[in-house]
Amino acid sequence: MICYDAFKNLNIVYQNNQQSFSTCCLSPANTADTINFHQDSFLNEVRTTWLTGNFPSSCSACKSTEESGWSSRRINVNNWYKSQNLTNTDVELAKIDYWTGDTCNLRCVICGPQNSSSWKQELNLPIKKLSVNQFWKTLDTSSLRLIHFNGGEPLLSKEHITFLQTIPHKSQVELDYNTNGTILPSAELLDLWSKFKLVQLDFSIDDIGERFEYQRFPAIWNQVTDNLQWYIDNSPVNCMFNVNTSVGILNQANLDNLNLWLVSNFNENRLGDKIEHRQQPVMGIFSSGYKNKQKALDFLDKCDKRRGTNWRTVFPELANPT
Numbered sequence: 001m002i003c004y005d006a007f008k009n010l011n012i013v014y015q016n017n018q019q020s021f022s023t024c025c026l027s028p029a030n031t032a033d034t035i036n037f038h039q040d041s042f043l044n045e046v047r048t049t050w051l052t053g054n055f056p057s058s059c060s061a062c063k064s065t066e067e068s069g070w071s072s073r074r075i076n077v078n079n080w081y082k083s084q085n086l087t088n089t090d091v092e093l094a095k096i097d098y099w100t101g102d103t104c105n106l107r108c109v110i111c112g113p114q115n116s117s118s119w120k121q122e123l124n125l126p127i128k129k130l131s132v133n134q135f136w137k138t139l140d141t142s143s144l145r146l147i148h149f150n151g152g153e154p155l156l157s158k159e160h161i162t163f164l165q166t167i168p169h170k171s172q173v174e175l176d177y178n179t180n181g182t183i184l185p186s187a188e189l190l191d192l193w194s195k196f197k198l199v200q201l202d203f204s205i206d207d208i209g210e211r212f213e214y215q216r217f218p219a220i221w222n223q224v225t226d227n228l229q230w231y232i233d234n235s236p237v238n239c240m241f242n243v244n245t246s247v248g249i250l251n252q253a254n255l256d257n258l259n260l261w262l263v264s265n266f267n268e269n270r271l272g273d274k275i276e277h278r279q280q281p282v283m284g285i286f287s288s289g290y291k292n293k294q295k296a297l298d299f300l301d302k303c304d305k306r307r308g309t310n311w312r313t314v315f316p317e318l319a320n321p322t
Contacts, residue, residue, distance in 0.1 A: 003059065003074040004081040006047045007089050010037055011097035012135045019135060025097045025150060026061040026073055034138065038091050051089065068289075070281055084145055093139065095146040100157035106180055108204075108216050109303060110246060110286050115152060122306060136163045144169070148176040155183040164192050174198040178244065180216060181205065181224040184231075194236040201231065202242045202278075207251045208261050214314045215250055217307060228266050241266070241275045248282030249296060253317045255279075 005024045012021045013029055020029035023046050030042050037043065049056040055063040062072035077095075081087055086094055104116040113119040120126075144167065149160060154177050167173055174197050181203045185193070193199045205224075206212065212221050231241065243262060247255065259277065268274050281287060285296040297318065300311040312319040 001053050001055075002050045002089070003062070003078065004087065004089075005074070005077050005095070006043070006050050006056075007091050008081070008086060008094040009077070009097065010035070010093060010095075010139075011099075013099040014101065014135065021135075022058065024073060024077075025099075025148075027058045035135070037093050037139070047089070047091070065281070068281070080146070086145070092143050093141070094143055095148070096136075096139075096141075096144065097148050097150065098136075098160065098163070100149060100151050100154045100160050102152045103156045104152040104180075105156065105182060106153070106216055106219055108180075109250070109300070110215070110248065110282050110284070117152070136166070141166070142168050144173050146174045146176060148178075150178050153180055153183060155179050155185055155189075161186075161189055161192065164189075164196075167196075170195045171197055174200065176200040176202065178202050178204060180219065181227055182219050184227060190234070190236060193239060196238065199236070199239045200242060201235075201239060202244045203228065204246070205243045205258070205262075206245050206247075207254055208258055210314055211251065211254060214309060214311065217303075217309070225265065232266075232270050235269075237271060239269070240273060241269060243275065243277045245277065245279045246282045247279050248286040248288055249290075249293065249318065250282075250286055250315060252288055253315075 003023075009024055010021060011023065011025050011027065011029070012019065012035070014020075018031060019033065019035075020031045021035050022029040023043065027046075032040075046056045046058060059074070062074040065072040066075070078087075084094070086092075102115055102117050102120070104111075104118050107116060107118045107122055111119065113123055113125055147167075149157075151157070154160060164170075164175075175193065177200065179201060204216070206215050209221050212224070213219060228241075231239070243266065245251070245255070245258065251258070262275070262277055266275055281289075284290070285292070285299060290296065297311075304310055
């Protein structure tokens with residue numbers, strides 16, 4: 001039992017003018033002004049624990065996910081390392097989780113103000129200068145094989161474009177984006193993408209129609225579906241697509257309809273490559289296993305009051321459970 005992320009991945013977040021890092025995006029992060037990927041005491045402690053065949057305490061999210069019968073991040077990333085022939089415990093920066101900052105145009109109900117500037121605006125929270133991640137200026141990126149972009153909404157980040165321009169060996173590097181489907185890339189970014197080994201775009205699509213619009217407020221379903229077709233028609237040939245669905249109480253009753261829509265409308269790119277549909281459990285109050293369902297419904301009531309929406313008409317199965 002091991003997770004190669006501990007030896008080859010670095011997750012760095014920059015929020016509220018403060019830098020923090022960890023072995024992956026699910027692990028609690030430590031605040032630091034500088035990062036020594038090879039010699040940091042925290043990273044080395046995690047590596048040592050994995051070498052004993054045990055889950056480190058900071059990796060409890062994957063342990064819990066696997067015990068619940070889901071495929072965890074550990075399992076998924078280990079499969080990627082195997083595909084890259086990187087299944088050794090040499091400490092080498094092969095992969096980066098790059099958090100572009102909190103700039104986002106959506107206020108998804110399963111998200112919150114920590115990762116969305118739009119959520120901050122809705123809640124009238126003070127917004128300092130938007131966080132911009134510039135950690136890459138101090139790292140050796142010559143051995144990189146994969147960069148995974150998270151946000152916020154990564155495609156709203158100009159800083160990440162500057163970062164991509166500095167990568168020395170673009171043709172050996174894969175790019176992976178979590179994006180909400182509402183933003184189209186600039187011509188400059190499209191040109192940059194064509195220089196990389198592979199570009200993977202993972203669209204966050206949890207539902208269809210008005211159910212999607214409620215969960216990914218204030219996204220417009222028809223606009224997103226038009227954008228998905230635009231990506232198929234206009235992306236460089238090295239671009240591949242996936243759909244990530246976060247499964248919880250808001251969409252579990254409609255997954256069959258979502259799957260039917262995907263098969264009919266977003267099933268392969270223009271070269272005939274299949275578009276994979278992945279599912280992962282929602283964490284927190286909208287989790288299928290969360291014991292206090294009323295807490296989630298109270299939260300939706302507060303959202304409705306601010307937004308003029310009505311969850312009871314969109315999700316009648318929650319209002320009238322059978």
